[in-house]
Amino acid sequence: MATAPHTKSEYDAIVVGGGPGGSSCALTLARAGRSVLLLERDAFPRFHVGESLLTYTADMLERLGVLEKVQKSGFVVKRGVELTGTEGLSYRVDFQSIGEGRRNWTFQVERADFDKILLDSAAEAGAEVVQRARVLGPVQEAGQVTGVRYTDGTNEHTVSARYVIDASGRAGVLARALGLRKTDNSIRMMAVFKHFTGTNELYNAGAHGDIVLGNHPDGWVWAIPIREDKLSVGTVVPVDLMRAGRAEEIYEEFVGRIPRIKQRLQHTKVSAELSGETDYSHYADNLVGPGYYVVGDAGCFTDPIFSAGVFLALTTGTWAAEAINSSLTDPSVADDRARLYERFAMTGMDTYHRLIRAFYANNYSVYEYLWEECVSGGAPISSVLQLMNGDFWNPDNPLGRRLREAKEWGVFENYEPYFTHPVQGIREVALAR
Ligand SMILES: Cc1cc2nc3c(=O)[nH]c(=O)nc-3n(C[C@H](O)[C@H](O)[C@H](O)COP(=O)(O)OP(=O)(O)OC[C@H]3O[C@@H](n4cnc5c(N)ncnc54)[C@H](O)[C@@H]3O)c2cc1C
Numbered sequence: 006m007a008t009a010p011h012t013k014s015e016y017d018a019i020v021v022g023g024g025p026g027g028s029s030c031a032l033t034l035a036r037a038g039r040s041v042l043l044l045e046r047d048a049f050p051r052f053h054v055g056e057s058l059l060t061y062t063a064d065m066l067e068r069l070g071v072l073e074k075v076q077k078s079g080f081v082v083k084r085g086v087e088l089t090g091t092e093g094l095s096y097r098v099d100f101q102s103i104g105e106g107r108r109n110w111t112f113q114v115e116r117a118d119f120d121k122i123l124l125d126s127a128a129e130a131g132a133e134v135v136q137r138a139r140v141l142g143p144v145q146e147a148g149q150v151t152g153v154r155y156t157d158g159t160n161e162h163t164v165s166a167r168y169v170i171d172a173s174g175r176a177g178v179l180a181r182a183l184g185l186r187k188t189d190n191s192i193r194m195m196a197v198f199k200h201f202t203g204t205n206e207l208y209n210a211g212a213h214g215d216i217v218l219g220n221h222p223d224g225w226v227w228a229i230p231i232r233e234d235k236l237s238v239g240t241v242v243p244v245d246l247m248r249a250g251r252a253e254e255i256y257e258e259f260v261g262r263i264p265r266i267k268q269r270l271q272h273t274k275v276s277a278e279l280s281g282e283t284d285y286s287h288y289a290d291n292l293v294g295p296g297y298y299v300v301g302d303a304g305c306f307t308d309p310i311f312s313a314g315v316f317l318a319l320t321t322g323t324w325a326a327e328a329i330n331s332s333l334t335d336p337s338v339a340d341d342r343a344r345l346y347e348r349f350a351m352t353g354m355d356t357y358h359r360l361i362r363a364f365y366a367n368n369y370s371v372y373e374y375l376w377e378e379c380v381s382g383g384a385p386i387s388s389v390l391q392l393m394n395g396d397f398w399n400p401d402n403p404l405g406r407r408l409r410e411a412k413e414w415g416v417f418e419n420y421e422p423y424f425t426h427p428v429q430g431i432r433e434v435a436l437a438r
Contacts, residue, residue, distance in 0.1 A: 007160035010135045016040045017333055018326075019153055019166040020132075021140045021179060023049065026301025026318035027172030028123035029069055033326035035131035039333065042164060044138040044155050046173075049124055052277060053116035054198055056237050057083065057216045057229045057312040060100055061395030063111040064428045065319040071126050078122060080112040081230045087211040089219045093264040097212060103394065104387035111394075113214065115231040142182045143169060143297070150179070150296035167296070168329050172322060174302040175282070177289065185289035185299065189416060192286050192308055192365055194224065195247055197256045198239030200277035201270055204230065208269045216312065219263030220369045225310065226259055228266045235276065236269060241308065244285070253279055288358075288416050292350050293343040298325040305354040305416060308361045316395045317357060320427045321350045324434050331435040345434050348423035349398070356397035358416040359408035366414075379404050400424040 020031045023045035031043040066072040089095040100109040112119075128134045137158055144152040144163060152165035171179035180186045206213060217228040223246060229237040240259040247255060256279055261267055288305040292298065301318030328346040332339035367374045375389055384403035388396075392404045399405055400422075408414065409422070425433055 009162040009164070010138060010157050011042050011133060011162070011164055013040060013042070014165060016042045016164070016166040018042075018168045018170060018329060019044065019164060020170045020172055021153060022046070022171070022173035022176070022303070023124045023127075023134065023136070024053065024120055024172060024174050024301065024318060025123055025315050026174070026303070026322040027170070028120070028127045029065075029319045029322035030170050030172055030300060030326045031127040031132035031134070032069060032123070032130045033323050034330060035127060037326070037330045039330060041132040042166065043124075043127060043132050043134045044140050044153070045124070045134065045136045046139040048136045049121045050117035051120075052280075053120060054196070054237075054239070054280075054282065055309065055314050056116055056231045057113050057227070058111045059313055059316045059394045060103065060108045060111045061427065062316040062319065063108055065316060065323070068428050068431065069126070069319070069323065071122060074122050074126065075112060075114070075119065078118060079232070080114045080119070081214045081233065082110050083113045083214050083216060084110050085212055085215045087215045087217045087265070089217060089263060089265045091221050091262050091264070095211060095265060097215065098390065100390065100394070102386055103390045107391065113216065113229050113231050115235065140173065140178050143179050148295055150183075150294070167333060169297045170325060170329070171297065171299045171303040172301055172318075175287070175306055177287070177299075177303040179297055180289040180299050180303050183294065183297070185291050187288055187290055189286035189288055189307065191362065193244045194241050194285055194308060195244050195281060195283045196239050196241045196309065197252050197279055197281040198237060199256070199275055199279050200231070201236045201238060201273040202234055202276040203273045204234050204236045204269060205272065208271050210265055210268065217266055218310070219266055221259065221262045224259060225369050226263045226266055228269060236273070238266060238270070241310070244283070252281060288354070290417070292347045298329065298343070298346065300325045300350070304350060305358065307358045307416070308365075310364050311357065311360055311393055313357045313395060317353055320353060323431060324349050327431055327435045342434060345423060348421055349425065349434065351417045351420040352422040352424070353397040353427065355416050355420070355422075356405055356408060359411060359414040360392070362411070362414040363408060375404065379407060395427065398423070398425050398427055398430070
């Protein structure tokens with residue numbers, strides 16, 4: 006029999022996938038002294054889209070003890086958002102207005118390096134990390150997930166654990182195998198993107214470090230400075246507009262429609278050729294079940310317009326780890342912990358989904374909606390900024406409340422929201438009965 010790359014026959018937890026969801030989960034469990042095996046399909050560093058972070062994401066990184074490492078890696082500091090369009094006009098949302106006592110900056114990151122920092126931190130905390138290990142599916146006994154099957158490229162292996170966490174992102178290995186994955190047809194878009202090097206701030210008409218979002222009649226375009234001389238530029242397009250063989254042409258045309266982004270591409274070189282994400286919006290109708298948890302994109306992905314994907318992956322990964330850790334200590338509370346985790350994760354994912362629905366329902370512009378529904382209705386701008394930076398679990402946020410009232414915009418059916426602070430509230434899941 007071939008020697009397996011993992012070292013034990015059974016672990017407390019197996020984490021499938023080493024993105025932000027998987028790494029934060031493995032790191033938290035390993036720090037709590039649990040035996041953790043993390044299986045990652047690729048070899049890090051590897052390319053990943055999803056580069057603009059929220060201010061609350063920096064709070065999560067601090068909670069995980071990795072903020073300093075991220076800070077030292079020379080990523081670009083993000084202090085605002087520039088909104089622009091086809092006419093070259095612009096409006097800047099400055100995070101200074103986010104309100105007293107809240108962080109007003111975060112990072113734009115090159116995900117290859119950022120994800121590696123997180124994965125290495127999980128390994129340093131004691132998680133056993135095996136790369137180039139592609140999970141093929143769960144092992145089940147009497148309806149309970151008891152492990153996984155994976156391949157190291159040559160041989161197939163089976164390994165057991167008391168919990169398996171699906172953190173495999175949009176692949177959703179467990180979610181699909183367990184029949185949880187549902188397609189969400191409310192937003193039928195896709196994204197195509199490239200990286201450019203050799204950018205020069207001389208051609209940036211806006212503020213250093215801001216993400217630029219450009220609207221046009223057929224979708225929107227992003228420009229994210231992920232290094233001082235590197236820009237990620239992508240366009241989100243209705244699926245029906247994208248025809249086979251036309252991706253490059255459509256990319257050029259749509260990016261070219263946004264003058265303030267186009268001008269930043271002068272004298273640059275493509276450093277990552279065009280790639281794309283189809284099979285866009287989905288969710289899993291359960292995020293917990295016998296022997297398993299689902300975190301991050303494996304649980305829900307709608308659209309990247311408000312840059313909350315990494316934040317949701319980090320929070321759900323960490324909350325799942327806390328829930329699992331206390332369930333391992335006292336199996337009699339396992340059901341309560343699992344339910345609380347699921348309510349927490351669904352509240353965040355659902356509120357974010359609703360914000361995105363508001364954007365698409367308002368012709369690729371949520372700002373009209375925000376002004377009419379919130380700001381002119383008396384909600385302070387700080388509350389809007391807080392929600393857009395990840396305050397999805399605040400029952401008192403006027404925009405969040407407004408969004409949750411729109412019955413037709415929900416993603417999960419019949420769940421009971423759980424309101425808390427996503428970072429300061431983390432220990433609640435370990436204590437709740
Ligand atoms: C076009 C686009 C733009 C985006 N922009 C932003 C943004 O600006 N800001 C933001 O916060 N988010 C953004 N996102 C979302 C963000 O990329 C994700 O939400 C985030 O990466 C989710 O983290 P995760 O850990 O759940 O999954 P991932 O980061 O996708 O990690 C999953 C990991 O699982 C591994 N894996 C997959 N299958 C297997 C398998 N069978 N076995 C073992 N391992 C496996 C993968 O290799 C991967 O490393 C964007 C997404 C898209 C599509």
